[in-house]
Amino acid sequence: MTTEYLQEDGKLYELLSYYCLPDDAWSIEVIEMSESRRGLMHVLLPDEDMERPCEVVLEGHIPTGVLKRAIEEVASLARHAGASFERTRNSTPAAEPSDP
Numbered sequence: 001m002t003t004e005y006l007q008e009d010g011k012l013y014e015l016l017s018y019y020c021l022p023d024d025a026w027s028i029e030v031i032e033m034s035e036s037r038r039g040l041m042h043v044l045l046p047d048e049d050m051e052r053p054c055e056v057v058l059e060g061h062i063p064t065g066v067l068k069r070a071i072e073e074v075a076s077l078a079r080h081a082g083a084s085f086e087r088t089r090n091s092t093p094a095a096e097p098s099d100p
Helices: 064-080 083-090
Strands: 002-008 011-020 025-032 038-046 055-058
Touching: 002 064, 011 064, 025 064, 038 064
Parallel strands: none
Antiparallel strands: 002 011, 011 025, 025 038, 038 055
16 A cells, blocks of 8 residues: 655545555545545546546545646556456467477
8 A cells, every 4th residue: 555645735645555455446535634534535546447437536625736646646547457368368378388
């Protein structure tokens, strides 16, 4: 799990990115580090199911700089999403050993 702390407009924000195994997806979250630890953004970027859409939930105001950094993280992870799926799909199956 990658954690990055961002500060803007006198407030502290946490940017989390990690692989969510139960969902087979990359998860990116922005949390306002106030007393209530309010979640402001959650993106679920599917990794194995190329037909499944990306899920985005926004709650409240996200400062421009924090939103920009979160979008950069989503774009970075999107480059890797589905890579193992594509490698598996495009690889040549191993030859079956023949019976003597």
